[in-house]
Amino acid sequence: MLRAPIRRRRTGPSRRQFLHAQAAGIVAVDSLHADTVLMKGLYVLVFIEHGTRRMHLGGVTANPTGEWTVQQARNLATSLSERSGDIKFLLRGRGSNFTPRSTPSSRPPAPGSCAAPSRHRA
Numbered sequence: 001m002l003r004a005p006i007r008r009r010r011t012g013p014s015r016r017q018f019l020h021a022q023a024a025g026i027v028a029v030d031s032l033h034a035d036t037v038l039m040k041g042l043y044v045l046v047f048i049e050h051g052t053r054r055m056h057l058g059g060v061t062a063n064p065t066g067e068w069t070v071q072q073a074r075n076l077a078t079s080l081s082e083r084s085g086d087i088k089f090l091l092r093g094r095g096s097n098f099t100p101r102s103t104p105s106s107r108p109p110a111p112g113s114c115a116a117p118s119r120h121r122a
Helices: 015-025 066-079
Strands: 026-035 041-049 054-061 089-092 112-115
Touching: 015 026, 026 066, 041 066, 054 066
Parallel strands: 026 089, 089 112
Antiparallel strands: 026 041, 041 054
16 A cells, blocks of 8 residues: 655744745736727736735737737836845746746846746645
């Protein structure tokens, strides 16, 4: 009989404790799909600051690309110029418009970029 190895508890903080401690430095980005009255599909790019729970509209387009996403992230970094040094992590989705270049690189140091974990249901 095969048994799964016993998992030992990590010595560091839990995920909840980590997110609570680092909330001021986390910005999440995701896109959502919206239909117009004329049934035209548009994509909306949204940034959320975890520390303040503020939502920033990145932009709206019918054809999102990686380059467009990068430009919207740069625009947000410019608008948050005095607070952008506090941002340490950028959580992004796994969509095709979130390319590896989708992290704002307008000025060093750029925040770390972490792809959101996939959610597979068993």
